[in-house]
Amino acid sequence: MKLLIVAVGTRMPAWVESGFDEFARRMPRELPLQLVEVKAEPRTTGKTVDAMMAAEAARIEAALPPRCRRVILDERGSDLTTIALAGRLEAWQAEGADVALIVGGPDGLSPALKSSAHERIRLSSLTLPHALVRPLLAEALYRAWTVLKNHPYHRE
Numbered sequence: 001m002k003l004l005i006v007a008v009g010t011r012m013p014a015w016v017e018s019g020f021d022e023f024a025r026r027m028p029r030e031l032p033l034q035l036v037e038v039k040a041e042p043r044t045t046g047k048t049v050d051a052m053m054a055a056e057a058a059r060i061e062a063a064l065p066p067r068c069r070r071v072i073l074d075e076r077g078s079d080l081t082t083i084a085l086a087g088r089l090e091a092w093q094a095e096g097a098d099v100a101l102i103v104g105g106p107d108g109l110s111p112a113l114k115s116s117a118h119e120r121i122r123l124s125s126l127t128l129p130h131a132l133v134r135p136l137l138a139e140a141l142y143r144a145w146t147v148l149k150n151h152p153y154h155r156e
């Protein structure tokens with residue numbers, strides 16, 4: 001099984017890439033964390049927000065592996081503690097399917113894509129900039145894995 005962060009937006013600032021890479025490289029071989037970037041719709045074409053989100057949703061759909069578990073990152077999703085996220089991670093591993101953690105662009109994710117999700121989670125009740133979600137999520141997943149392994153990185 002692998003974890004994929006499928007995120008709208010390309011050419012992120014160096015601090016976003018190095019923050020993500022720092023935690024992705026710590027993941028074990030049996031649970032790799034991979035970033036799949038999806039091109040954001042240009043904000044200069046005069047399209048409506050709904051049309052831009054629909055175009056981004058089509059690209060996300062095309063990037064998802066078949067039969068993956070879809071987890072939407074959404075500020076209105078369920079709250080998770082680190083321990084609860086570790087529990088999810090354990091359940092996902094038992095299920096065995098790849099898990100796609102989907103992060104929207106500047107306007108968020110289309111309602112249709114959100115309703116296709118198996119679950120919706122949030123990292124905070126604050127609205128986060130989409131670039132910042134990548135390293136935060138990578139760290140949260142790494143931390144959750146260390147909980148399952150009783151690794152000293154996570155301290156109660």
Ligand SMILES: C[S@@+](CC[C@H](N)C(=O)[O-])C[C@H]1O[C@@H](n2cnc3c(N)ncnc32)[C@H](O)[C@@H]1O
Nearest residue numbers: 073074075103104108122123124126127128130
């Ligand atoms: C700038 S936010 C979009 C805000 C938009 N108003 C909305 O309603 O989703 C871009 C993306 O970052 C992610 N995101 C932002 N805040 C988040 C949070 N607190 N928890 C989890 N994901 C978040 C979501 O995937 C969102 O689609």
